[in-house]
Amino acid sequence: MEEKEVLIKVENLSKKFCKDLKTSLWYGVKDLCSNIITNKNHDVNGVLRLKEFWAVKDINFELRRGECLGLIGHNGAGKSTLLKILNGLINPDEGKVTIKGRVCALIELGAGFNPILTGRENIYNNGAVLGFSRNEIDLKVEEIIDFAEVREFIDMPVQNYSSGMKVRLGFAVAAQMQPDVLIVDEVLAVGDLGFILKCFKKMDQLLPHTAVVFVSHSMPMIARVSNQILFMEKGEAAFQGKEVSKGINSYYSRFNSSDQNTMFDDGTVSLIKYSINKKNNATLQRGEDLNIELEMEFKEQNLNIPFIYIEFRDKEQRPIAAVFSEKMNIEFIDKKLIVSIKIPKVLFAQGVYTYDLSVSHHENKTPILRINNVDVFQIESETEMWVPFHLEADWQITGKPND
Amino acid sequence: MELKITVYQKTNNKRIGKLLRESFSDMYSSRFLAKQLAIRDIKAQYRQSFLGIIWAFITPLSTALVWIILSNSGTLSLTDTGVPYPVFVFSGTLLWSIVIDAINAPMLNTNGARGILSKINFPKEALILSGVYKLISNSLIKIVLLLFFLIVYKVGLHSSILLFPLAFLAIIFFGTTIGLFITPLGMLYNDVGKIVSLGLSFLMYATPVVYVIPKSGLLKTLMEINPLTPLLLTTRNLLFGQHIEYLAYYFGLLAACIPLFFIGLVFYRISIPIIVERMSA
Structure with a gap:
């Protein structure tokens, strides 16, 4: 297949920011002067002035029509700065951006809305700012109102x-553009599910004809639309490539929210020991058996065996699977209770998982103890997937002649 | 269809001619946007106000009133102005307020657009153009008021008044040129705006706004140097049908403004990304 044209080309892109406002403003004045007397300050490039840091450092990528780059990274990693450079709002300090065609940037929806004007008036204003002509807006205004679903309040x-309604209206106007390059910064988060689905549908329509740069903290969204990942850390590219799952996993691996949290404790039971396959922070292969062992101590003696519920979470804290105990009649002599749970052939996909424990009375389900993030374990596998389960399956694919 | 290629990089080693061409083509293509922005601001300005349009001329009128009272009560004795003093002072303060508005317009509009400047890439020249539109619309009411005074005080309408619209546009042109140079620095430092408004309030007394140029003395020299003097005097004399002094200075000033305006536009254009980078929003 013929490769489509490159619409965005970013070469060695860097941008400095200043940590101190007063200094920053002063540098601004200097930049103003040096920009007028051009061709000076060549030697200053690439050198940080006092109190400056690299907000974006040495970023390179190419994006063709029909491709979508998922831009991920922690807060303050330089994503938005990169987008602002791509959109031409600020100039880079080093490197070069070459963009072909019409750019549409959804950096903040409804920017420029005037609060005391009506929705309809703001459609015209926003449309004008985005580069539409009066006729174009006249033609599209009904469509915009319908798309935003705000006809009653227009x-x-x-x-x-509401904030959601503003975003709807802003997106509806912006969605009327037919861009060659689409830049989306975490803007869809405010809308409700119905609206997000609508936005995705719109993006899916645009995608084949557009090069998209998509910023989000929601990995499901990233995984859904992107076919390459740029993971930024402190302005630099920490991961870059077409293996979307690998990129997402490297993003997750920077978070360690593995602190154990006791959410509820009525004082009768305490967890003394826990292990997975005899270890803490265990690592196992996908398809291995998972053995959880818990040791609990009871402060009161005549207690029935409680109901034990374990819920597994993936790195995004999504609950993905659970096991719970059957009712058993065992008398225990000691004050201690040893619980071992064997889960055969765990099919979790590669990644980091945690589990929550909750202990409650069998009869009325009143809680006794609830601990989140009891233990962390890692599953290793040859294939990297970003979904939580890699199921086993029998595949049969056969050819069949035409009837 | 050939796609437009845009390049962003540090050393925008562009020729001034190319920048100017881009600036003008952006200004031309952003007519609708500029109009829309102007309509937005004018609507918003009046929708949230009961007195609405009165605010456009209340300040110059009240300044004029103070001077009329000072003069009538004999506190100040002023040289004869050739027309009834109230007309002289009203026309002076109204025209002066147009000058001030014109100088402040680029900065006010650019500042008011902070929210979109840092989020949407649009032709920034639209802000300048919408400022001009707003100036014209806000000044129209002042001009109507001025004509009203001319008739009430029996100064009458002279044929030279037909040239007044041109002189009015010249004021806007002059003010915008100055404003273009102030804006970039004013966006970075609030001080600039304050210094400008302070300076202008002093400058008013070195301009024949509320009194004529004295026959001799330091003030006479100052007033004759002050570029706002020919600007204001010529416009006012056209209104009153009086003899126009300082005509050479007037045309010289406007001629000097033409290259300055072009340089100002280019300066504005290259400074916006630097300002956006340094400002909050």
Whole structure:
């Protein structure tokens, strides 16, 4: 297949920011002067002035029509700065960006809305800012109102809109553009599910004809639309490539929220020991058996065996699977209770998982003890997937002649 | 169809001519945007106000009133102005307020657009153009008021008044040129705006706004140097049908403004990304 044209080309892109406002403003004045007397300050490039740091450092990528780059990274990693450079709002300090075609940037939806004007008036303003002509807006205004689903309130001042409604209206206007390059910064998070699905549908329509740069903290969204990942850390590319799952996993691996949390404790039971395959922070292969061993101490003696519930979570803290105990009648002599749970052939995909423990009375389900993030374990596998389960399957694919 | 290629890099080693061409083509293509922005601001300005349009001329009128009272009560004795003093002072303060508005317009509009400047890439020249639109619309009411005074005080309408619209546009042109140079620094430091408004309030007394140029003395020299003097005097004299002094200075000033305006536009254009980078929003 013929490769499509490159729409975005980013070469050695770097940008400095200043940590101190006063200094920053002063540098601004200097930059103003040096920009007028061009061709000076060549030697200053690439050198940090006092109190400066690299907000974006040495970023390179190429994006063709029909491709989507998922830009991920922690807060303050330089994602938005990169987007602002791509959108031409600020100039890079080093390197070069070459963009072909019409750019549409959804950095903040509804920017420029005037709160005391009505929705309809703001459609015209926002449309004008985005580069539409009056005729174009006249033609599209009904479509925009329908897409945003705010017809009832379209002649009401925008200050009375909910934040979700504003975003809807902003997106509806922006969605009318037919860009060659689409830049999306975490803007869809405010809308409700119905709206997000609608946005995705719109993006899916645009994608084949567009090069998309998509920023989000929601990995499901990233995984859904991107076909390559740029993971930024402190302005630099920590991971870059077409293996989306690998990129997402490297993003997750930077978070260690593995602190044990006792959410509820009525004082009768305490967890003394826990292990997975005899270890803490165990690592096992996908398809191995998972053996959880818990040791609990009871402060009161005549207690029935409680109901034990274990819930597994993936790195995004999504509950993905659970096991719970059957009712058993065992008398225990000691004050201690040893619980071992064997889960055969665990099919979790590669990644880090945790589990929560909850202990409650069998009869009325009143809680006794609840601990989140009891233990962390890692599953290793040859294939990297970003979904939590890699199921076993028998495949049969046969050819069949045409009837 | 050939796609437009945009390049962003540090050393935008561009020729001033190319920048100027881009600036003008952006200004031309952003007519609708500029109009829309102007309509937005004018609507918003009046929708949230009961007195609405009165605010456009209340300040110059009240300044004029103070001077009329000072003069009538004999506290100040002023040289004869050739027209009834109230007309002289009203026309002076109204025209002066147009000058001030014109100088402040680019900065006010650019500052008001902070929210979109840091989020949407649009032709920034639209802000300048919308400022001009707003100036014209806000000044129209002042001009109507001025004509009203001319008739009430029996100064009458002279044929030279037909040239007044041109002189009015010249004021806007002059003010915008100055404003373009102030804006980039003013966006970075609040001090600039304050210094400008302070300076202008002093400058008013070195301009024949509320009194004529004295026959001799330091003030006469100052007033004759002050570039706002020919600007204001010529416009006012056209209104009153009086003899126009300082005509050479007036045309010289406007001629000097033409290259300055072009340089100002280019300066504005290259400074916006630097400002966006340094400002909050």
